[in-house]
Amino acid sequence: xxxxxxxxxxxxxxxxxxxxLHLLRxxxxxxxxxxxxxxxxxxxxxxxxxxxxxxxxxxxxxVRVPGEALIELRPGAFTLVPHGGGHDLxxxxxxxxxPFFDLPVEQxxxxxxxxxxxxxxxxxxxxxxxxxxxxPASAELVRQLPPVIHVDSWGSRESEWVQSTLxxxxxEARERRAGGETVVTRLADILVVQxxxxxxxxxxxxxxxxxxxxxxxxxxxxxxxxxxxxxxxxTVEGLARSVSMSRSAFAARFHELVGETPLEYLTRWxxxxxxxxxxxxxxxxxxxxxxxxxxxxxxxxxxxxxVMGETPGKSRRAGSARVQISGVD
Numbered sequence: 108x109x110x111x112x113x114x115x116x117x118x119x120x121x122x123x124x125x126x127x128l129h130l131l132r133x134x135x136x137x138x139x140x141x142x143x144x145x146x147x148x149x150x151x152x153x154x155x156x157x158x159x160x161x162x163x164x165x166x167x168x169x170v171r172v173p174g175e176a177l178i179e180l181r182p183g184a185f186t187l188v189p190h191g192g193g194h195d196l197x198x199x200x201x202x203x204x205x206p207f208f209d210l211p212v213e214q215x216x217x218x219x220x221x222x223x224x225x226x227x228x229x230x231x232x233x234x235x236x237x238x239x240x241x242x243p244a245s246a247e248l249v250r251q252l253p254p255v256i257h258v259d260s261w262g263s264r265e266s267e268w269v270q271s272t273l274x275x276x277x278x279e280a281r282e283r284r285a286g287g288e289t290v291v292t293r294l295a296d297i298l299v300v301q302x303x304x305x306x307x308x309x310x311x312x313x314x315x316x317x318x319x320x321x322x323x324x325x326x327x328x329x330x331x332x333x334x335x336x337x338x339x340x341x342t343v344e345g346l347a348r349s350v351s352m353s354r355s356a357f358a359a360r361f362h363e364l365v366g367e368t369p370l371e372y373l374t375r376w377x378x379x380x381x382x383x384x385x386x387x388x389x390x391x392x393x394x395x396x397x398x399x400x401x402x403x404x405x406x407x408x409x410x411x412x413x414v415m416g417e418t419p420g421k422s423r424r425a426g427s428a429r430v431q432i433s434g435v436d
Contacts, residue, residue, distance in 0.1 A: 137218050138236040138292050143168070144225030148204035153193040157237040158249060160299055161186045161196065164273055166231030171195040172255045183270055184259045187302045189252035191237070198231065219292070234276055236295050246379065247317045248303070256306045272298065320364035325350035329361065329369065337377045338400045343369050378414040381407075385423040392419050 143149075143166075151159065161170060163180045170178040170186050172194040180186055188194055195204045213221040272294050279290045307318070321327045329346045333339075346369060347357035361369050377399040384395050396407030411419050 137220060138234070138295060139212070139220040139222055140291070141222040141224070141231075141233040141235065143198065143222070143231045143233065145198040145228035145231070146202045147225035147231075148195060148197040148202040149210065149224075150204040150206050151188075151194050151196060151235075152207060154191040154237050157191040157239050158299065159188040159191060159194075159237045160235065160295070160302065161188075162234045162273060162276070162295075162298065164232045164234060164276065166229060168231050168233065169195075169197045169200055170255075170257075171197065175255050178255070178257050180257075181259070183273055184257070185298060185302050186258075187252075187256040187299065188254070189249050189256065190254060192254065194255075196233070196235075198225070198229070234291065234295065236292075238296065238299055251316050251318050252303070252306065256302055258302055258305045269298070269301065317365060320361070323360070323364060325352055325357070326361050326364055329357075330365075330372075333369075333373050333376060337373070337380050338398050340400065341369075341373055374410055375414050378411050381411060381419070382415055382422050385419055386425075395419070 141149075161168075161180060162185050163182050165182060167182075168180050170180055172178075172188060173192065177200060178186060197204060210222055210224050213223075215221055276291050276294050279294075317330075320330055328350050332346070332349075333341055343358055344354050347354045350357065352360070358369065361372075365372055367375070381395050381399050384390060384398075385392075392407070393404045396402075396404050399407070401407035401410070408419055411417075411422070415422060417425075
């Protein structure tokens with residue numbers, strides 16, 4: 108397949124943000140259903156590399172994210188804390204909070220918890236969770252999200268099914284039916300993506316960066332093509348020609364929007380993809396190197412260490428250690 112054909116296939120959908128969301132691969136870390144009675148306050152811990160979310164299915168609560176305005180969360184509203192920072196959930200603006208890990212949580216399963224806590228007053232029902240995104244595109248997307256995303260009213264197209272989804276989640280969380288954990292976690296994953304999509308639709312704070320570049324008709328085509336086929340023999344000249352730009356104009360526009368050169372971006376993308384393969388497979392390093400456009404293991408290893416800060420072997424060992432700690436065979 109020629110480079111021009113690759114470019115056309117990559118851009119066939121005409122939906123650059125859809126491309127970004129398509130590559131999101133969620134891995135739930137923990138989900139909790141909480142029944143809280145006023146007064147109550149919960150200090151959520153920082154969870155590095157995780158996106159945390161809160162959905163009220165009954166009652167109300169306040170969310171306090173450091174450096175941001177207080178947010179009142181009502182039924183149907185949705186708050187996302189994309190960068191895993193610690194924050195507080197409270198029945199009132201000035202209620203004292205207790206660390207989440209100090210509260211009497213019932214461990215329903217490895218990844219699903221129930222919390223009943225509070226002073227016996229007005230009741231609030233919450234579904235909360237922390238998810239990780241396991242794809243290089245996810246890191247690019249999450250990096251550009253604001254400290255907090257709040258959706259207090261969905262658009263008319265989404266409102267009906269979102270409300271139905273929230274009702275189903277509340278029912279499954281309340282009734283201990285077979286498969287309830289699976290239903291809640293899958294629906295929560297969908298709502299996380301929907302919350303991010305709602306923010307994308309608003310287009311806030313995207314004058315520069317990866318998301319802005321995706322929206323650019325020509326630079327977006329180049330980005331999508333490199334992301335879909337990172338091992339292809341891309342060149343700056345070829346990419347520029349495929350989007351009908353001169354080499355110099357393409358390189359300047361790419362750097363302006365993305366913040367790095369096309370080849371710097373390509374190398375970093377390749378190494379992020381390779382790191383994921385190293386963690387998840389037993390493929391030989393040379394095989395991975397060739398898959399991502401390198402003719403020798405030595406050249407690949409040098410590039411990998413320069414970008415990722417460690418050798419491929421160390422990255423693989425670290426990934427194996429994480430799997431053993433989590434108890435996954």
